[in-house]
Amino acid sequence: MAAAAGGGGRPPGPDSSLEPYVQTRIFKIIVIGDSNVGKTCLTFRFCGGTFPDKTEATIGVDFREKTVEIEGERIKVQVWDTAGQERFRKSMVEHYYRNVHAVVFVYDVTKMTSFTNLKMWIEECNGHAVPPLVPKVLVGNKCDLKDLIQVPSSMALKFADAHNMLLFETSAKDPKESQNVESIFMCLACRLKAQKSLLYRDVERRPGRGHRLELTRDANGGLPYELTEGDVICVFSQYGEVVNINLVRDKKTGKSKGFCFLCYEDQRSTILAVDNFNGIKIKGRTIRVDHVANYRPPKDSDDLDEVTKTLHAKGCGVKTPPHSSSDSLSEDDDVPAKKQKDKEKSRQERQKQSSQSVKRAASAEEAYPRIKIKKEKEDPAYDRYASGSHQSWNGSERKHASRMQREEEEQRHQRQSERRGEKSSQEHRGQNSLREEREETGRKSERHSSRREESEGTRSRDQRESSTREPHSRHRERGSTRDSSHY
Numbered sequence: 462m463a464a465a466a467g468g469g470g471r472p473p474g475p476d477s478s479l480e481p482y483v484q485t486r487i488f489k490i491i492v493i494g495d496s497n498v499g500k501t502c503l504t505f506r507f508c509g510g511t512f513p514d515k516t517e518a519t520i521g522v523d524f525r526e527k528t529v530e531i532e533g534e535r536i537k538v539q540v541w542d543t544a545g546q547e548r549f550r551k552s553m554v555e556h557y558y559r560n561v562h563a564v565v566f567v568y569d570v571t572k573m574t575s576f577t578n579l580k581m582w583i584e585e586c587n588g589h590a591v592p593p594l595v596p597k598v599l600v601g602n603k604c605d606l607k608d609l610i611q612v613p614s615s616m617a618l619k620f621a622d623a624h625n626m627l628l629f630e631t632s633a634k635d636p637k638e639s640q641n642v643e644s645i646f647m648c649l650a651c652r653l654k655a656q657k658s659l660l661y662r663d664v665e666r667r668p669g670r671g672h673r674l675e676l677t678r679d680a681n682g683g684l685p686y687e688l689t690e691g692d693v694i695c696v697f698s699q700y701g702e703v704v705n706i707n708l709v710r711d712k713k714t715g716k717s718k719g720f721c722f723l724c725y726e727d728q729r730s731t732i733l734a735v736d737n738f739n740g741i742k743i744k745g746r747t748i749r750v751d752h753v754a755n756y757r758p759p760k761d762s763d764d765l766d767e768v769t770k771t772l773h774a775k776g777c778g779v780k781t782p783p784h785s786s787s788d789s790l791s792e793d794d795d796v797p798a799k800k801q802k803d804k805e806k807s808r809q810e811r812q813k814q815s816s817q818s819v820k821r822a823a824s825a826e827e828a829y830p831r832i833k834i835k836k837e838k839e840d841p842a843y844d845r846y847a848s849g850s851h852q853s854w855n856g857s858e859r860k861h862a863s864r865m866q867r868e869e870e871e872q873r874h875q876r877q878s879e880r881r882g883e884k885s886s887q888e889h890r891g892q893n894s895l896r897e898e899r900e901e902t903g904r905k906s907e908r909h910s911s912r913r914e915e916s917e918g919t920r921s922r923d924q925r926e927s928s929t930r931e932p933h934s935r936h937r938e939r940g941s942t943r944d945s946s947h948y
């Protein structure tokens with residue numbers, strides 16, 4: 462069942478390797494227990510197949526990895542060898558438990574205190590809201606020291622039963638027991654595989670330009686006020702490119718309000734960020750992040766300088782070439798400052814005329830073709846936080862977009878009729894060309910209907926999303942994302 466082994470080092474991030482994009486699931490398994498029970502040796506035995514001559518107390522965490530094959534599927538077992546000593550684990554505990562898929566509790570069969578302390582380790586684990594679905598096993602190590610055994614198997618078995626865990630009694634040192642050590646992790650991997658689809662590599666790399674990450678603020682945390690947009694981008698670009706950021710600032714003082722909206726280049730990055738950043742501490746403040754459907758660009762206010770306005774409009778991501786001709790409609794992309802001012806005026810005029818939020822969202826979509834914004838209902842929570850006037854979008858931009866579409870359509874028609882004209886001028890129009898024409902018509906109608914299906918699909922999806930969006934429906938949405946990315 463098992464294949465290649467891995468070594469220690471940094472946690473292999475989902476994008477850290479240059480290996481081709483394959484669907485490899487990663488199971489994060491943490492090994493917990495008192496210091497000196499043999500956690501490091503067990504992980505060495507499993508990942509490297511050896512018993513280390515010498516070990517030192519683990520500081521923070523060590524990572525080891527092994528790729529195994531279960532029923533034809535390659536799975537990466539990522540083993541987190543945690544520190545047993547309180548002083549070496551304090552700052553890391555939250556990281557251990559975040560998005561963990563399975564837990565291995567280890568005690569030393571020759572040391573009763575390491576067994577009685579298990580209660581404390583289980584409490585710690587429960588205190589970090591590890592879901593009940595996460596499999597846990599109990600491992601009694603150092604069974605080779607037969608004469609020194611203090612913890613009888615019957616006692617350990619009773620404890621394991623009481624906590625709904627499997628018990629493994631083994632030795633990292635004794636090579637004859639290596640199969641048993643392997644079974645600990647393989648048993649967990651098999652159980653995890655049997656559960657539903659896991660982890661990030663399964664998530665489609667969709668250009669989810671509308672997907673945003675919301676860094677919220679509550680009584681216990683939020684972004685440290687001193688962080689600038691650049692700081693936030695530095696931290697959050699670990700999991701993907703940030704293409705736009707809206708760090709909400711006080712209108713008068715310009716100081717950060719401690720919350721922010723980020724737009725990643727794809728949905729996968731947003732999911733990764735939610736899973737990895739939620740609950741971390743930055744400068745003593747706990748970060749809370751949510752994955753919500755739509756990125757909201759900053760609201761324009763009068764005292765913003767032109768550079769900032771243009772940056773808000775363009776985003777901060779690297780420019781990618783437009784996907785299609787309609788993408789190149791971005792008139793705003795290189796709007797000179799004066800034009801921007803004029804637009805601002807007419808925008809304000811239009812704002813008086815129309816206060817319908819749906820319309821606003823629709824026109825925003827046209828104003829920011831690079832960051833497509835889905836239509837959605839106005840989120841009152843956003844208005845509560847955000848300062849400054851509502852942004853409404855210029856009707857001329859809408860007209861411009863539709864005019865361009867019309868022109869494009871006309872050009873396409875012209876090209877088609879030219880092609881047809883050429884064909885009719887041919888003297889001998891045989892069966893082949895007739896067939897070609899029929900095929901062309903078929904293709905065209907196919908294209909047409911698929912486009913219609915696509916737009917209908919998008920519309921109904923948008924309708925569904927907007928109908929379920931409430932100020933706090935983010936959580937539901939995030940839950941559904943998790944459903945698809947976690948077991």
Ligand SMILES: Nc1nc2c(ncn2[C@@H]2O[C@H](COP(=O)(O)OP(=O)(O)OP(=O)(O)O)[C@@H](O)[C@H]2O)c(=O)[nH]1
Nearest residue numbers: 496497498499500501502516518519545603633634
């Ligand atoms: N006899 C015997 N000794 C073992 C076994 N496993 C580990 N040891 C020894 O136990 C000591 C501690 O092992 P480690 O693996 O470093 O213990 P740990 O739980 O990782 O300790 P911390 O990193 O401090 O949390 C070392 O001297 C190992 O050689 C085993 O199966 N049998």
